[in-house]
Amino acid sequence: MLLKTTNMAKPRPFLKWAGGKNRLIQQYENYFPQTFTTYYEPFLGGGAVFFYLSQQRLPLSAVLSDINQELINVYCCLKNDPEQVILFLSEHQQKHSPEYYYQVRSNSEGSIFQKAARIIYLNKTCFNGLYRENAKGEFNVPLGRYKNPKICDPALLRSVSAALENVYLESRSFQDVVHYAKGSNDFVYFDPPYHPVSSTSNFTAYSRYSFNRAEQVNLRNVFVSLASRGVKVMLSNSDCPFIRELYHGFSIHTVSASRVINSNAKKRGRITEVLITSY
Template sequence: MISQISPVIHPRPFLKWAGGKSRLIQQYIPYFPANYQTYYEPFIGGGAVFFYLQPSAAILTDINAELITTYRCVRDRVEDLICLLQEHQNRHNRDYYYSVRANIAKTELEQAARLIYLNKTCYNGLYRVNSQGKFNVPLGRYNNPHICQENLLRAASKTLANVEIAQADFIDVLSSAPNSNDFVFCDPPYHPISSTSYFTSYSQNSFHAKDQERLRNVCAELASRGVKVMICNSDCELIRNLYEEINFKIYPIIAARSINSNPKNRGMVYELLITSY
């Protein structure tokens, strides 16, 4: 009898996320620093860059409490999480989706399973909440959504095993005291380039021009300490001006945009990759 060998699953994002970087990493590779000690990512989102780099030491943070809970459960209780996701997968239909969406999970493990389930079945994998902080994305059109990707979750769990994960505002990266041997990658909510591309409802607190300026100031402070800083954002006058003022290097990146209320504005667009080095 010939034994079947399970395919090797390389670590990669276990969540779909608006603005995810999986398709852009090949363009980013020439700009990643060759050497660094600790990797910081204060807007973890789907974590594509983290999973690609697989740094030996990392601190991952985000203001989104549900997202951070989910990362911790993947790191610490992946088998229990898989069991809950299998239940969601077995019960999935339209009515079940809206029932799960309407009800808040009680335990952290249930919260993590709920977020992954909604993420895999909602429209475009979009994370959006209303002013009360309630998830409000409609059901997506999927014939057979991959709700419980066991091997992918286990691979992610191994990669996250020794990683520090915390809920925090991006400005808190300064208090972590990164030094010149460290690398900080920032993937904030992008500044809108048109009224139809405006998407800042990532958490209950929207991300506006003043927040982009706050982020620039944080990046400038990090750079003054010798920290290697990389930021990605939309290609627009505001972002260019903010980082040109502090003499950061700006590189155009070609990206595919799939989320826009106006279908004519979807497709290939330029984004910016910005570095302090």
Template structure:
């Protein structure tokens, strides 16, 4: 009799800069033991799900400044079956007209907002999260023949994993209120510093991440390091970041860049992992 393979939690959103394909290059830098885990730029949550699966995390603090993203995680944590039900409706109704109707659809219902975000994420161009100046999602529909909008088993596994996590809309500096000692591990995945003036891919929402923000983040890393907190940060491999973190350990890794309007500029690119 065949036994069913267990379903492990994994990212349920396509997210710009997602780390699923890079984690194998991170593993050697992860601490041997993690008591409390913090991820202040949550995004798709690939590192959290990896650590949950392999480190059996029992305590995590997950945050992001994107309220729609955090609402989606909270709805999956607390009411996953309602999210699944709505996603199945979206799956059944999906076409071009329906996509643009849902893109313009506004609701105060948190579960409807969560299902809408997942639906748009699975069907929009490149899974790119982008808002206009009014905070409205404005990405055109992608050219997918049969997108998988709802995977109930994965969403249920995600909901189980999220039970160990406190999930909030918070700026990254909030981690200083919680991470205090060597039992704590923080992973930072900020919007990357642009490699050039014409390659600024950081403005995925109304709140872009500029040079001053990078400096603020570095100061947070310094404070955490002085407390003995373990940390890793991923960022672009550029002179500004290397100079900013010259007193930290910097490791170069190889990543694939998929989001570029010029197809010839997609491919392998070096990134850095910053640790203490």
């Protein structure tokens, strides 16, 4: 059942996010389970899969989480009071300039709604929409080269708020999903930082928390634990021998993707990724 949107934009990702799945949804479509009651997404990011499913199922009961507390605050504020976020974001739109960007980047103080608007503003104006923190947890991406960025989109943010109505949001580790998803009525989608396919693509942390080889193994163990209970589990990752071996025995599907973030433009282009399902 499609989400009714009278005078409202359809809900979709409102943040740019490295590794976002917006362009891959059409390839994922046939792999989503036909039936489930509750959807879980422990690496929320831009939420492309959630927003897609929210248009297909009304209402969509979901548990969305991420270790990034700043990110979860944005979602919580939009769910609870989108008008407050829109108000502060409109101010950023009016004041935007290179000097203003760095002033905002260096100041993380304010109410929860001011902090939410700050993250959206920085995301819309920083280089490549990349979220990156230093060891202190401070956002440190430089200003992007945009002539007229669309910083505030009230219609979209209101539609996001409506889509989040039946959603539980929390900042926590992906491993905690084992305490919530229990059986065949649950569907869990994992979209972790991808395992690097080469020494030059070793970017596995969007926050101060790295996601290394050991974490990939921990994630596989969580995947196995959930699958053993009958939970429907789907996971995306890079197409490389390490990941294929980790999930040997499960259904491994190949999808085609675009590499859009690379300092060398010549190295951007088509690559393959894997989509792994327990069902």
